[in-house]
Amino acid sequence: MKRIQQARKQFFPQGIDGLLVASMANIRYLSGFASEERNVALLLLTQDKQYLITDYRFGEQAEEQCHSTTTDVVVRDRARESLGQLINRIASNENLKRLGFEQHHFMHGQWLALEQELTMETKPVADVIERLRRIKDSAEQNDIREAARIGDQALELLLPKLRPGVTEREAALMLESSLMQLGSEGLAFPTIFASGPRSARPHGMPSKRILQSGDLLTIDFGAVVNGYRSDMTRSFVIGRASAQQREVYALVQEAQQLGLDAVISGTTCSEPADIVSRFLCDSPYGRFAGDGLGHALGLETHEKPYFAAGDDTVLEPGFVMTVEPGIYIPGWGGVRIEDDVLVTASGIEVLNSFPKELIEL
The missing domain is CATH 3.40.350.10 (Creatinase/prolidase N-terminal domain)
Known part of the structure; x- marks a missing residue:
């Protein structure tokens, strides 16, 4: 009412x-x-x-x-x-x-x-x-929190199955099956699953490509609880990571932490985006940085406002946002790290618990 x-x-x-x-x-x-x-x-x-x-x-x-x-x-x-x-x-x-x-x-x-x-x-x-x-009440927050928990657990179950010889589609299907078995009502959006050079596609759909040793791998997916969605991205390396893969991953990880630190109630949505954009643009990979930093999340995967230049929406307690910087190098691959965060009066609550250090599979 x-x-x-x-x-x-x-x-x-x-x-x-x-x-x-x-x-x-x-x-x-x-x-x-x-x-x-x-x-x-x-x-x-x-x-x-x-x-x-x-x-x-x-x-x-x-x-x-x-x-x-x-x-x-x-x-x-x-x-x-x-x-x-x-x-x-x-x-x-x-x-x-x-x-x-x-x-x-x-x-x-x-x-x-x-x-x-x-x-x-x-x-x-x-x-x-x-x-x-925009402002989620406690019930909505709990639903998104549970959707994020399901996503964390489903990804953890998938990792031991990711190995050379498995196709992107096979792996994505295993992830989606785990989401359903763990209680998700459906998919928050079509699963993004891209390996090797295809990982440079921010929204690369699963293909018949077979995972190979040395591949970068980006997985972006979400669960649904009572209509409310989660949205998480993690990037991995199949086998041993190269020096450049480690360098790009470390850069994105630092950028994401800068973004998380900048999400504060009372600031505008453009401020975290501007901070991360300046950081990435000053790096050797600046021209490969994706636009924007994230978006609101709830009954829809992409809601307003956005962490983007020019968005003057003031963050308030109860906003649920994603923080997801990425580097995408055509012909080489890409890295993105994404978390869902709840804005609180005293800071933020990161709703995802899956590790963010580089994992070699």
Whole structure:
């Protein structure tokens, strides 16, 4: 109920008396209804009520998941009533005059078709619910903390299986299987698993490439608990590390620690990014440094704000962010180290416990 009240407080500044929510993450945040599919529900929030609009495929699920005291589930008969007609009917009952809609979460064609049917004035709005989601309450923090713990444990189970002759896809599948067995609801995002020269691809998907002695290996993955996600990256060497591999790894590790030290409540998100960027740019590998330092994390893997130049969002206790500097050298390989951190009044809590020193497999 508190989240809904906070959302309604945004109506007056936005000049609206109702909000049509299309983001599935925002719908889950406000109502409890959860689906990984897009466009299976809308949430219509008014000054007095909240309506979860779906169809027969999700009606029973919505009744089960939605907060019954705050959300009315409306199962639309698609053969007899269009979406626009249904919204008009609710708007008339609620005396809505100006309806806000999440401009970044409707497909352009979808909104144009819906808008033609609506009889009330509409206004595009952005990040109304996302701003509320920035500060995680204790339950949300615990879910992310547990997702991070599952990730730590799954990676620990994988390491003994990483050896020359195993393909990237085989290894990624073993990691994902462990995540599920340990209690993850799914994958926070498609697992990034890249070895050898392919590790220079920041988002390299698992391939048929066979792990070889001397390879750099980057693994970026996450677990999901009650919809909340973790996001961790570790880099390894198959066999003995070369001098250059050790040098690049040490540089990234130092950069990551600088970033962690700079995450302080009351500073802007651009400050840690600027500190790490200056450090890496002054190194011999500066031109290979990745842009930005990290992002917020929660019901979605990539949330606002970002640790990036120009982001003046002020960090507050309850923010959960990633800190993930990297060096990516085309044709040679790359290194990235990433942790999830909770901003507190006195500093940060690093939610990952997996070691960060260079591990030779």
